[in-house]
Amino acid sequence: MNQAVIETLFYITEGIALISALLTVTRYNAVHALLYLIITMMAISLIFFILGASFAAALQIIIYAGAIMVLFVFVTMMLHQGDITIKQESMLFRPGRSIGATFLSIILFTETLYLLSPLAELMADTNNGQINHIGAKEIGLQLFGPYLVLVEVSALLLLTALISAFHLGRRHQEQR
């Protein structure tokens, strides 16, 4: 495919991801926010695909959009009470009062961009001018070779999360 077409697709996807992320953090209704977040995840998956990381793109859809977001949607819908919740949320979050936070975030953004711009030039020097395709085979060889300890630690982390989620999810015990 033409390089310019890919570039245009990339910038459109980037715009979609940023707009839907911005809509996610400003919604009153948690279910709408989660649906916008799923759009963000899918846009990021497409960006991974354009960058040549097809395995990461598949994982982004399967695990993020498929598993984690379903968990979020399930809990949100369990706790959602319709209009009462939205009314409560509009009491909690007022866009007019978030000027300070907007200002601070924009300062952080420009500061970090300014500090990291030499890094981007450094990255441009090392790039050989091609989209590098890294598939599941290379990742698997690395993962079960030099990074074997990381796999074990991840397994331990997931087990810990499972046990603590099980403990936290229990019904509150009556006081003795």
Add this chain to the structure above:
Amino acid sequence: MMITEQAMLFFSLALFSIGVFGVLVRRNLIFILISIEIMLNAVAVLFVAASSYHNNSDGQIMYLLVLTLAASEAAVGLGLVIQMYRRTHTLDVDQLSSMKG
């Protein structure tokens, strides 16, 4: 390559700043968790972009680690959300101001 590194860096930083904005502004626990997910995604994008530019699969292995971390964080965080809702019947984090021994 036409997709520049600056564009990827800009995108990742913008996404991270939106996440920071969400954590600062929202008082609902579910929205704070959502904003943390956005921030984790921004970091994951930067890892995969760096991996692609250097033709090195280490960045994608770090992406897998971020994915594992996000899954465990979501599980524990949502457990805390359910427990908080059971105790206070609201998700306003400012209501969690009293301690019980």
